[in-house]
Amino acid sequence: MHAVLVTGASAGIGEEFARQLAAEGQHLVLVARRLDRLEALASELKARHNIEVACIASDLAVAGAAQALVSELDTRGITLGGLINNAGFGDRGGFQALSLQRQLDMIQVNVTALVDLTWRLLPGLKSRPNSFVINVASTAAFQAGPNMAVYYASKAFVLSFSEALHEELKGEGVAVSALCPGATDSEFASEANMTNTLLFKAGTMTPQAVVSKALAGRRKAIVIPGWKNLITVWLGKVSPRAVTRKLAGLLQR
Numbered sequence: 001m002h003a004v005l006v007t008g009a010s011a012g013i014g015e016e017f018a019r020q021l022a023a024e025g026q027h028l029v030l031v032a033r034r035l036d037r038l039e040a041l042a043s044e045l046k047a048r049h050n051i052e053v054a055c056i057a058s059d060l061a062v063a064g065a066a067q068a069l070v071s072e073l074d075t076r077g078i079t080l081g082g083l084i085n086n087a088g089f090g091d092r093g094g095f096q097a098l099s100l101q102r103q104l105d106m107i108q109v110n111v112t113a114l115v116d117l118t119w120r121l122l123p124g125l126k127s128r129p130n131s132f133v134i135n136v137a138s139t140a141a142f143q144a145g146p147n148m149a150v151y152y153a154s155k156a157f158v159l160s161f162s163e164a165l166h167e168e169l170k171g172e173g174v175a176v177s178a179l180c181p182g183a184t185d186s187e188f189a190s191e192a193n194m195t196n197t198l199l200f201k202a203g204t205m206t207p208q209a210v211v212s213k214a215l216a217g218r219r220k221a222i223v224i225p226g227w228k229n230l231i232t233v234w235l236g237k238v239s240p241r242a243v244t245r246k247l248a249g250l251l252q253r
Contacts (some may be wrong), residue, residue, distance in 0.1 A: 001052050002128075003027035003076050007060065007117070008087030010037035012186030013136060016207035017084050018045065018053075020215055023210045027052040029078060031069060033059045054078060060087050061105040066116035081128045083121055085114045085134045085158075089152035090188065105181070110154035115161065127175050132175040132218045135162045138181040142236050146249030159222070161251050165219040175219040181210045182229040205229075 004021050008014035010032035016145055022045040030038045035057035042053035055078060058069050073080070088110040091098055114135060125131040138152075141159035145152030162178035169176055185204040205226050213225035224230050236244045 001027050001054065001076075002081055003029050003052070003078055004082035004084065005029040005031065005078070005080055005121075006084040006086060006115075007031045007058075008136075009041070010034045012188060013181070013184060013207045013210055014084070014086040015041060016211040017086060017134075017214075020208075020211050021082075021084075022049045022051055022053075024215075025049065025051065026082070029054045029056065029073065029080070029135065031056050031060075033057060060109045060113035062190065063108065066113045067122065069117065070120045079128070080124055081131045083118065083125065083133045085117060085133070087113065087191050088136060088154075090148055093215055094147060095149045098150075106150050107154055110151070111157050114158060118165070122169075122174070126169075126172050129173060130175075131173060132164075132177065133165070134177050134179055134214055134218055137145055137162065137178045137180045139180050139233055140248075141178070141180055142233050143244040143248050146245060147253070152248070161223075163221050168221070177214070177220055178222050179210070179214045180222060180224045180229070180233070181205065182200050182226060182232065184210055198247075 006014055006021070006024045006028065009018050009030035014032070016031055016044050018041060021028060028045070028051065030042060030053060032038055035055060038055040038057070040253055042055050045051060046053050056069060056072055060066065089106060091102055091106065095103070102182045118133060125133065130222055135158050137158040138155040140148070141150045141155040143152070159178045159180065165176040183204045211226045214223050217223040224233055
């Protein structure tokens with residue numbers, strides 16, 4: 001099977017990537033911890049779009065999970081024309097107040113597993129015409145984030161890494177894009193303890209709108225969906241970093 005792989009596909013932006021890629025007629029590999037949700041989504045998409053969908057349960061917070069996932073693809077004879085590194089999570093609170101293990105797991109999922117999967121899957125992607133990688137970063141990538149220090153830093157890594165790969169690989173037929181959404185209506189806010197913050201109270205985008213923008217711009221280095229997010233990022237670039245980090249901290253309250 002020749003497919004697009006989506007991590008974190010059981011809910012939110014990842015689930016919506018699966019839905020919109022299925023509507024394009026793409027075969028899919030759906031990856032997340034919750035196999036029951038993946039299988040329910042797969043049954044729906046296969047019936048609606050007449051595509052093949054493989055489901056693989058994987059906890060990318062576990063060291064070695066990315067290597068095991070790639071081995072499973074090889075065992076099943078699955079090749080890829082696209083990779084959506086969507087799996088990730090955040091948590092709100094002071095660096096010292098949050099669990100160290102929780103924050104190390106965040107780095108493992110948001111950064112290490114993303115790099116690991118991308119490195120292992122790139123040779124296959126290079127062999128396919130018009131292949132692509134979308135790494136889900138965030139508007140958080142453009143400034144430091146007091147009260148979510150590790151999350152913001154992890155997304156800054158994803159943005160920088162993706163921009164560098166975009167330049168390295170554009171001559172080799174692989175498009176690499178960093179998707180930088182702002183507040184989005186998904187499970188992320190509740191998982192990160194952010195539903196009552198000023199950031200989310202100010203309004204959210206739908207996963208449908210975010211993913212539509214991402215897929216339309218999959219060959220661009222950076223995709224920032226929504227005019228409010230574009231303005232926020234632009235203002236951050238022209239403001240002193242001392243101002244942007246203070247504002248980011250206020251939005252997490």
